[in-house]
Amino acid sequence: MTTRAMPDHAPISPSLWRATLSGLSGSLVGIGLARFSYTPLLPAIIAAGWFDPSAAAYLGAANLAGYLGGALLAAPLASRFRTAAVLNAMMLLATAAFFASAWPIDFAWFFVWRFASGLAGGVIMVLAATSILPHIAPARRGLVSGAIFMGVGLGIAASGTLVPLLLRQGLSETWIGLGMLSLVLTALAWGGWPKHAASGTAAHHPHAPRPSLRLRALYVEYGLNAAGLVAHLLFLVDYVARGRNEGLAAGAEYWVLFGIGAVLGPVISGQIADRIGFGATLRLAFVIQAIAVLVPAINPNEVALMLSSFVVGAFTPGIVPIVLGRVHELLPHAPAQQKAAWSRATTSFAVLQAAAAYGMSYLFAHDGGNYALLFILAAAATLLALVIDLAAGRSRR
CATH class of the missing domain: 1.20.1250.20 (MFS general substrate transporter like domains)
Structure with missing residues (x-):
């Protein structure tokens, strides 16, 4: 993918639309599904006797705590590893969290995986769009960033439509179904991330203003x-x-x-x-x-x-x-x-x-x-x- 500066009104190339699709898939998995699918699952988790109401609420908070951790960890990860590799790894982590949640071994097990899903979402939120938008002409960045974060909205919509349908098959089956969807989206995003940093300032600024x-x-x-x-x-x-x-x-x-x-x-x-x-x-x-x-x-x-x-x-x-x-x-x-x-x-x-x-x-x-x-x-x-x-x-x- 080219790293040259883009003219203000340059058209969006097919490779950049492909990157945008990866960004949408990442926000859908890491934020849309990993966070918002838990809300309609909460009553079912309590009704099935997996956890009592107070424990279930703490498990919801674990995702928020993980999200904060991911936001703090994103920059150090990106400085040590290729951003595309980090994003792929985080989508895999969120996917693994869905599958792991199908077996409520104990509170600690579930807490760790809810935290992991939040951490993945925080890293994806920080890195996905910022790896793509520098390659986009300034006049098109609103459109592209909107398309990337539409994945969050799709996750909210899925929380009210897809999850109730999956719950008809059972609670464990719902988590597995979400994991399968996340796995498909991860495969869709895998090869689309920009391979190189955009032109501009150096990658590291030890004395940034x-x-x-x-x-x-x-x-x-x-x-x-x-x-x-x-x-x-x-x-x-x-x-x-x-x-x-x-x-x-x-x-x-x-x-x-x-x-x-x-x-x-x-x-x-x-x-x-x-x-x-x-x-x-x-x-x-x-x-x-x-x-x-x-x-x-x-x-x-x-x-x-x-x-x-x-x-x-x-x-x-x-x-x-x-x-x-x-x-x-x-x-x-x-x-x-x-x-x-x-x-x-x-x-x-x-x-x-x-x-x-x-x-x-x-x-x-x-x-x-x-x-x-x-x-x-x-x-x-x-x-x-x-x-x-x-x-x-x-x-x-």
């Missing part, structure tokens, strides 16, 4: 945005089913809308960013997302809640190509620095999302199940991200 104020602000904004998504990710279905007394079937329908939005969101946001720039798209995203997140707090009608579910679903993976593109805007022609910055941003996302998940769960358990408070806090986190971005934009350093 300190991040700019805007870049450091972006890390905080991305973390706050992650916190702003948690209310819908954790409580949307429960809010509809119990908070509005509409039942689990209705809650599942809103989750399907959430999943549809998640599939379309990355491509839509990426194409908008190609037209108006990633910085402007990021601020627009914060505004729209804050409004959509706040909707359930004001006891909306059915149409408003449907829009809220779809829009927040779209931004759950849709914010990723926007922030990654913004990193590239702030660090042009510096692939190694871009990768390091994206690792820091992913770490910030993982830390604040996990903190918000535990914090909101605590509040919900201790304030009588106040759904409105959770959505208000989530919207406030997103608005704070907007304020920080505007303030950093006006600062001159």
